[in-house]
Amino acid sequence: MKIVTTVEELRDQLSGQLRTAFVPTMGNLHEGHLSLMRLARKHGDPVVASIFVNRLQFGPNEDFEKYPRTFNADVEKLEKEGVYVLFAPTEKDLYPEPQEFRVRPPDGLGNTLEGEFRPGFFSGVTTVVLKLFSCVQPRVAVFGKKDYQQLMIVRNMCRQFALPTSIIAAETWRADDGLALSSRNMYLSPEERAEAPQLYQALNFVAEEVRQGHKDVFSLEHKAMDTLTQRGWKPDYISIRKQIDLQPPTAGDMAEGAPLVVLAAAKLGTTRLIDNLEI
Numbered sequence: 155m156k157i158v159t160t161v162e163e164l165r166d167q168l169s170g171q172l173r174t175a176f177v178p179t180m181g182n183l184h185e186g187h188l189s190l191m192r193l194a195r196k197h198g199d200p201v202v203a204s205i206f207v208n209r210l211q212f213g214p215n216e217d218f219e220k221y222p223r224t225f226n227a228d229v230e231k232l233e234k235e236g237v238y239v240l241f242a243p244t245e246k247d248l249y250p251e252p253q254e255f256r257v258r259p260p261d262g263l264g265n266t267l268e269g270e271f272r273p274g275f276f277s278g279v280t281t282v283v284l285k286l287f288s289c290v291q292p293r294v295a296v297f298g299k300k301d302y303q304q305l306m307i308v309r310n311m312c313r314q315f316a317l318p319t320s321i322i323a324a325e326t327w328r329a330d331d332g333l334a335l336s337s338r339n340m341y342l343s344p345e346e347r348a349e350a351p352q353l354y355q356a357l358n359f360v361a362e363e364v365r366q367g368h369k370d371v372f373s374l375e376h377k378a379m380d381t382l383t384q385r386g387w388k389p390d391y392i393s394i395r396k397q398i399d400l401q402p403p404t405a406g407d408m409a410e411g412a413p414l415v416v417l418a419a420a421k422l423g424t425t426r427l428i429d430n431l432e433i
C-alpha cells in the first residue's frame with residue numbers, strides 16, 4: 155500500500171485510473187470500516203482509502219481534539235484489506251489556505267435530525283467529501299448506512315453537481331449484542347458499553363410496532379424516547395422518516411406503506427451515539 159499525504163502524490167499514483175473505488179474515513183478503523191473496504195473492492199479497482207479528521211465538521215464543543223487517532227494500527231488493517239493507496243493528508247495539505255468556499259446542503263435535508271443538533275456538520279462533511287472526491291476522482295465511493303443522513307446528503311450532492319461518482323451504501327456493522335460499531339464507542343465506560351445496545355433495542359421496538367400496523371408515529375417516537383430517558387439516556391431524537399427524503403411521513407404515507415426508516419441520536423453519559431433501522 156502506498157501512503158501519500160499530498161494531492162500531487164495522490165494524482166501521480168492514480169493517473170490513468172478510471173475505476174477507482176474510494177472509502178473516505180476519519181481513521182480509528184474498526185470492522186465496520188473494513189467491511190466498506192471489501193465492498194469497495196467488489197465495485198472498483200484500485201481501492202483508495204483516506205484518513206483525515208476533518209475539523210470543518212466538528213462543532214466548537216465537540217470532540218475534534220480528542221477524536222481517536224490510531225494511524226499505525228489503521229495502516230496495518232488497510233494493508234490486510236489490499237488497499238492500494240492511502241491518502242492521509244495533514245490539515246495543511248488539504249486546507250493549505252482557509253477553506254472559505256463551502257458546500258451548503260439544502261435546508262430540508264441538512265437542517266433536520268443531525269443537522270438540527272449539530273449545526274454546520276453537514277456543510278463540513280459535504281465540503282470535505284467534495285474536496286476529497288476532487289482529489290481522488292473516484293468512479294464509486296462507499297458510505298455506511300450507519301450515518302444514514304450523511305449517505306443521503308452525499309448522494310444528493312453528487313446528483314445535483316453531476317459528479318461522476320456513484321455512491322454505494324454499505325450495511326451497518328453491529329456487535330453481537332446489536333450495538334452499531336462506531337469509533338465513538340471507545341469513549342464508553344464498561345457499564346455504558348453494557349447499556350449501549352438499548353439504543354438498537356429502542357429502534358427495533360419502533361420498527362416492529364410500525365410493521366405490526368401501528369400508525370401513530372408521534373406516540374411511538376415518544377414511547378421509545380421515554381424508555382431511554384428512564385434508563386438514564388439523554389435522547390436528542392428518535393424519529394420515523396421516509397427513506398426517500400428523510401421528511402416525516404404523513405398519514406397518507408403511512409396508509410400507503412411508504413418505505414420508512416427510524417433514526418435515533420442519544421447521549422449516554424458524555425458519549426453521543428447515533429443509529430437507525432430501515433423499516
Ligand code: PAF
Binds near residue numbers: 179208282304
Ligand atoms: O463518516 C465519516 O467518517 C466522515 O464524515 C467522512 C465521510 C469521512 C467525512 O469526513
